[in-house]
Amino acid sequence: MNYSQRLIDHFRNPRNAGMMRDPDGVGEGNFDGCGDLARFSLKVVDGRVSDVRFQTYGCGPTIAASSAGSELAIGRPVSELLALSEQQVTAAVDGLPDERLHAAQVVAGAIRAAARDYLARRNTQNRSEVRPHV
Amino acid sequence: MNRRVYLDHNASTQVHPEVVAAMLPYFGERFGNPSSVHAFGQEAREGLEIAREQISHFLGVGKDEVIFTSGGTESDNLAVKGVAWARGTGHIITSEIEHHAVLRTCQFLEGQGFAVTYLPVDGEGLVDPDDVRRAIRPDTILITIMHANSEVGTVQPVEAIGPIARERGIPFHVDGVQTFGKIPIDLDRFRIDLLSFSSHKIYGPKGVAGLYVRKGTKMVAVQHGGEHERRRRAGTENVPAIVGFGKAVEIRAREMGAEALRLTALRNKLWAGIGARVPEVRLNGHPTRRLPGTLNMCFRNVESESIVLGLDLKGVGVSAGSACTSGNVEPSYVLVAMGVPLDWAMGSVRATLGRENTEEDIDYVLEVLPPLVERIRSLSPTAVS
Numbered sequence: 001m002n003y004s005q006r007l008i009d010h011f012r013n014p015r016n017a018g019m020m021r022d023p024d025g026v027g028e029g030n031f032d033g034c035g036d037l038a039r040f041s042l043k044v045v046d047g048r049v050s051d052v053r054f055q056t057y058g059c060g061p062t063i064a065a066s067s068a069g070s071e072l073a074i075g076r077p078v079s080e081l082l083a084l085s086e087q088q089v090t091a092a093v094d095g096l097p098d099e100r101l102h103a104a105q106v107v108a109g110a111i112r113a114a115a116r117d118y119l120a121r122r123n124t125q126n127r128s129e130v131r132p133h134v
Numbered sequence: 135m136n137r138r139v140y141l142d143h144n145a146s147t148q149v150h151p152e153v154v155a156a157m158l159p160y161f162g163e164r165f166g167n168p169s170s171v172h173a174f175g176q177e178a179r180e181g182l183e184i185a186r187e188q189i190s191h192f193l194g195v196g197k198d199e200v201i202f203t204s205g206g207t208e209s210d211n212l213a214v215k216g217v218a219w220a221r222g223t224g225h226i227i228t229s230e231i232e233h234h235a236v237l238r239t240c241q242f243l244e245g246q247g248f249a250v251t252y253l254p255v256d257g258e259g260l261v262d263p264d265d266v267r268r269a270i271r272p273d274t275i276l277i278t279i280m281h282a283n284s285e286v287g288t289v290q291p292v293e294a295i296g297p298i299a300r301e302r303g304i305p306f307h308v309d310g311v312q313t314f315g316k317i318p319i320d321l322d323r324f325r326i327d328l329l330s331f332s333s334h335k336i337y338g339p340k341g342v343a344g345l346y347v348r349k350g351t352k353m354v355a356v357q358h359g360g361e362h363e364r365r366r367r368a369g370t371e372n373v374p375a376i377v378g379f380g381k382a383v384e385i386r387a388r389e390m391g392a393e394a395l396r397l398t399a400l401r402n403k404l405w406a407g408i409g410a411r412v413p414e415v416r417l418n419g420h421p422t423r424r425l426p427g428t429l430n431m432c433f434r435n436v437e438s439e440s441i442v443l444g445l446d447l448k449g450v451g452v453s454a455g456s457a458c459t460s461g462n463v464e465p466s467y468v469l470v471a472m473g474v475p476l477d478w479a480m481g482s483v484r485a486t487l488g489r490e491n492t493e494e495d496i497d498y499v500l501e502v503l504p505p506l507v508e509r510i511r512s513l514s515p516t517a518v519s
Contacts, residue, residue: 011443055514058437
């Protein structure tokens with residue numbers, strides 16, 4: 001399989017792998033075809049992602065795309081992550097072979113889900129904060 | 135620079151230097167067409183017939199019982215279709231874990247109106263000879279069972295199946311691609327009527343294989359044209375490759391016994407080392423009735439391709455049991471047939487040893503594999519922490 005040097009580097013030395021205590025948002029992406037699963041946890045400060053951790057089960061490209069996706073997410077406004085595309089993740093590993101495009105799909109899906117989870121939690125929190133005043 | 139360790143000998147092997155040397159003249163001055171009557175042709179013909187002699191001698195059969203083909207897949211196709219089409223209709227018995235060259239040929243024949251029984255295997259990959267006996271019908275025209283499975287290495291009880299077929303007068307084809315030149319094949323004692331065997335699994339060149347057809351076995355040609363191979367396989371013979379194949383077989387005759395013992399010991403050392411260093415790993419295939427150099431194992435909660443990639447980056451070549459194509463991971467149909475649970479089957483890795491592997495190779499793999507599995511597991515949300 002012909003993988004880019006950047007992909008190989010992410011596979012060998014994954015950045016931001018692991019679990020996170022008290023995350024502000026958690027999301028999962030999976031791919032039924034092969035059982036690949038990625039779980040992303042976010043910390044958010046002032047609407048921007050300040051820290052990311054991922055846990056991934058999958059083939060080499062999915063692990064590498066998770067690492068690259070975590071770097072994409074850090075420092076970005078959560079609102080931007082809601083629209084994170086597979087293409088952006090694919091580009092972050094300098095491309096994927098056609099039969100491994102699902103790696104980017106799993107990772108982009110997980111990051112978008114984590115961003116949505118953050119917003120949902122925030123809304124719930126806001127509602128519970130304002131409720132006593134209603 | 136990493137050490138390079140090739141552990142994928144069931145896929146293909148490095149051509150033996152003596153084989154390369156034997157082939158070279160047939161690319162050069164002995165280039166003729168063996169069907170030509172002139173001296174150029176006859177020199178090529180001589181090489182072809184020496185190879186046929188080397189191989190028939192090794193198998194203990196007549197020279198006219200050996201047909202050269204382009205590969206194991208063609209040999210299997212010729213055997214299965216050739217016997218089926220010679221009868222025109224009827225029932226075929228095979229197993230669920232045959233190579234695709236047999237399985238898909240059988241499926242193709244089903245489309246033509248032939249009936250096929252696919253026998254199950256047990257947890258260690260063995261076909262039960264009693265199942266074969268029970269599956270036989272009055273219209274059964276062929277029994278085709280592989281000698282050893284390429285993925286897990288389990289060696290089938292062909293010595294028990296052959297007599298059952300012979301008793302009923304049913305031709306018995308054995309796909310011996312993985313065993314030929316590795317472990318003994320006694321065609322008469324096993325009552326084998328057709329045997330597929332290949333060159334590039336035993337340090338010969340690719341693109342050449344053979345089919346043994348016992349004299350008197352009814353089989354029609356699948357490929358038509360000239361008078362080659364006694365009209366059973368038309369097409370100018372791949373003379374340099376056939377010469378190399380003959381040489382490879384001659385070398386196997388003197389090396390295979392000692393090598394089988396050596397590879398079994400190395401393989402067992404590898405498995406013992408992995409078992410001692412890596413938790414949640416299981417052996418696939420039969421513990422003892424197994425090809426000497428074959429080790430297939432499952433790492434739970436790891437996706438096998440990530441191990442293959444990780445080892446590749448360390449210079450070690452192994453193969454994955456599950457194959458990911460277009461985002462669909464198919465767990466190995468062989469492991470599924472053996473009843474291996476899915477969370478294990480997805481993490482299957484096959485290491486197959488060969489003549490150039492050393493103790494140092496095994497030590498190196500035992501050094502790099504355990505931390506790799508641990509690292510990949512540590513990334514996984516499904517891992518038991």
